[in-house]
Amino acid sequence: MQDRSAKRHEGARVPAPSIDRGPRLSNRARERIAGYLFVAPDAIGLMIFVGGPMILSLSLGFFSVSGFGDYTFVGLDNYRRMARDPLFWRSLQVTILYVAALVPLLYVVGLGLALLVQANSRFNTVVRTLLFMPQTVSLVVVGLVWQVLLIDKIGLFNQLGSAFGFESISWLGDPRFALATVIAISVWFLMGFYMLIFLGGLQDIPREYYEAARIDGAGPVQSFFKITLPLLSPTSFFVLLVSTVTAVCGSQTFDLVYIMTKGGPANSTSLAIFYIYQQAFLFNEYGYAAAMASVLVVVLMAITVLMFLLTRGGRFTYG
Amino acid sequence: MLQPVQLALYLAGVILAFMAIAPLFWMVSMSLKPSNEVFATNLIPRRPTLDSFVYVFTQVDFARYLWNTFFVSAMVTIVALVLHSMAGYALARLRFPGRDAIFLAMFATFLISQPVIIVPLFILARALHLLDSYAGLIVPSIFNAFGIFLLRQFYLAVPRELEEAALIDGAGYFRIWWAIILPLSRPILSALAILFFLANWNSFLWPLTITSNQDLWMVQVAIASFRQQYNGSWNYVMAASTVVALPTIVMFVIFQKRIIESIKTTGIK
Numbered sequence: 001m002q003d004r005s006a007k008r009h010e011g012a013r014v015p016a017p018s019i020d021r022g023p024r025l026s027n028r029a030r031e032r033i034a035g036y037l038f039v040a041p042d043a044i045g046l047m048i049f050v051g052g053p054m055i056l057s058l059s060l061g062f063f064s065v066s067g068f069g070d071y072t073f074v075g076l077d078n079y080r081r082m083a084r085d086p087l088f089w090r091s092l093q094v095t096i097l098y099v100a101a102l103v104p105l106l107y108v109v110g111l112g113l114a115l116l117v118q119a120n121s122r123f124n125t126v127v128r129t130l131l132f133m134p135q136t137v138s139l140v141v142v143g144l145v146w147q148v149l150l151i152d153k154i155g156l157f158n159q160l161g162s163a164f165g166f167e168s169i170s171w172l173g174d175p176r177f178a179l180a181t182v183i184a185i186s187v188w189f190l191m192g193f194y195m196l197i198f199l200g201g202l203q204d205i206p207r208e209y210y211e212a213a214r215i216d217g218a219g220p221v222q223s224f225f226k227i228t229l230p231l232l233s234p235t236s237f238f239v240l241l242v243s244t245v246t247a248v249c250g251s252q253t254f255d256l257v258y259i260m261t262k263g264g265p266a267n268s269t270s271l272a273i274f275y276i277y278q279q280a281f282l283f284n285e286y287g288y289a290a291a292m293a294s295v296l297v298v299v300l301m302a303i304t305v306l307m308f309l310l311t312r313g314g315r316f317t318y319g
Numbered sequence: 320m321l322q323p324v325q326l327a328l329y330l331a332g333v334i335l336a337f338m339a340i341a342p343l344f345w346m347v348s349m350s351l352k353p354s355n356e357v358f359a360t361n362l363i364p365r366r367p368t369l370d371s372f373v374y375v376f377t378q379v380d381f382a383r384y385l386w387n388t389f390f391v392s393a394m395v396t397i398v399a400l401v402l403h404s405m406a407g408y409a410l411a412r413l414r415f416p417g418r419d420a421i422f423l424a425m426f427a428t429f430l431i432s433q434p435v436i437i438v439p440l441f442i443l444a445r446a447l448h449l450l451d452s453y454a455g456l457i458v459p460s461i462f463n464a465f466g467i468f469l470l471r472q473f474y475l476a477v478p479r480e481l482e483e484a485a486l487i488d489g490a491g492y493f494r495i496w497w498a499i500i501l502p503l504s505r506p507i508l509s510a511l512a513i514l515f516f517l518a519n520w521n522s523f524l525w526p527l528t529i530t531s532n533q534d535l536w537m538v539q540v541a542i543a544s545f546r547q548q549y550n551g552s553w554n555y556v557m558a559a560s561t562v563v564a565l566p567t568i569v570m571f572v573i574f575q576k577r578i579i580e581s582i583k584t585t586g587i588k
Binding site: 027030031032034035036038039041042043045046048049050051052053054056057060065113116117123124126127128129130131132133134136137138139140141142144145146148149151154155156159160188191192193196197199200203245249250251253254255258259273276277280281286289290293296297300 | 335340433458517
């Protein structure tokens with residue numbers, strides 16, 4: 001689809017703007033030419049820098065790529081190697097754990113925060129702003145700040161903990177805790193965004209529904225399950241889709257891991273995105289890395305399709 | 320008089336808001352502490368000093384990294400807004416064969432984030448000789464379906480009468496876009512400008528992958544390597560982090576209303 005559209009643009013890539021091209025061009029033709037000219041730069045750019053790599057990632061996996069850029073066709077070798085690579089399986093396992101924890105957490109925390117600050121008041125506006133603030137800071141800074149807060153013994157968390165009689169915990173250095181810590185920091189960083197998306201959804205629910213329910217004697221819990229959740233279903237679908245994609249391959253999956261743990265300890269935070277990066281840019285295994293990335297691309301597509309089917313095109317129903 | 324339930328809600332709001340921003344306060348606090356006080360548990364430094372900031376700007380070429388980052392982010396933002404506005408306008412308003420197919424194809428890239436395609440993107444950039452260049456930092460970051468999508472939504476809601484009058488007066492489409500559509504889209508363009516600028520200022524993976532020449536470093540790459548270089552000197556690392564984070568925090572506080580509104584309307588309705 002992308003190929004075809006691009007060829008059309010190239011044909012229309014003439015420097016002349018659409019202003020007054022003489023009487024021979026009909027209005028219809030002028031509109032068409034203008035349309036192609038306006039879309040062309042973005043369409044071509046997207047095709048080269050997003051579409052191209054997408055297609056490349058599906059084909060590159062069949063090659064062995066040397067550091068100097070020599071390509072050798074190796075068939076399914078990279079994919080066979082994946083099946084035998086315990087670290088690849090480990091990174092998949094870590095990724096699945098990360099997604100399975102992060103997606104529900106973001107849903108619950110995002111919706112919870114939105115419900116808490118939904119009423120319009122000056123107090124709530126300030127709280128909303130503050131809750132969103134972590135999002136504006138770069139993930140590199142977030143990683144550095146949390147790292148220093150969580151340092152063994154002398155970090156703020158462990159000092160406060162020891163004041164209450166807890167033993168010092170190596171939050172990022174102990175394989176039992178490192179992934180949970182990365183998940184918690186991810187939630188802290190991302191929650192403001194999902195709160196805002198839920199606030200947008202809550203705003204669209206007519207007040208009258210709640211008043212009618214109250215007159216009928218429904219409590220807050222009942223109206224939450226009977227009104228809020230069902231009417232929020234398009235927003236829920238959007239949130240689940242976006243948070244799943246973010247959990248698999250959002251920039252925090254790389255930035256936080258790179259800054260705080262480098263995938264360790266004992267590969268316990270080796271998310272797939274990070275492992276792929278390591279293979280490509282530390283070990284120059286571009287072909288192998290691309291093969292693993294192609295699996296991710298396919299998994300992402302499958303998630304999208306599956307979610308669409310499960311929700312019958314985005315329509316959630318509760319109870 | 321406050322009801323107990325209301326009081327509990329206020330309290331929850333205060334505590335959660337505090338949890339959200341406390342680490343950032345801590346960062347600023349550590350950056351102002353002398354090295355022997357860094358890990359003391361007091362939030363307000365006993366002997367505040369700007370030494371760490373002086374160190375960051377004199378011992379490292381931090382000003383250069385800040386300029387690089389500003390330049391790249393501004394270029395990406397400006398070019399992206401112009402291109403996305405043109406594309407969004409055409410996709411919303413102009414009739415031409417294949418328009419819907421083009422829109423669908425663009426939309427299909429919506430879910431693909433940069434980390435997933437980083438390996439082929441790097442190989443492509445290497446083939447195009449974009450490694451270690453400003454062009455390499457700027458060009459691949461311009462194109463994203465999100466901006467086109469939002470602008471198209473916006474233009475679908477703009478009343479047609481304005482353009483029709485201009486068309487009758489003999490104005491070309493480029494003039495209509497420039498003189499009518501662009502001024503109309505000021506609110507959404509300014510919201511997108513902030514979001515794009517923030518995203519590029521904060522981006523790490525792509526600059527890390529494509530630059531090895533230190534003169535081209537962006538700030539995020541700089542502080543990441545700074546931390547490795549000054550392992551243990553957390554007051555320097557936190558000072559550098561504060562310098563990097565402060566512009567985005569200030570920008571957010573100034574434009575928070577616009578940013579928050581634009582994100583709230585992103586969800587499917």
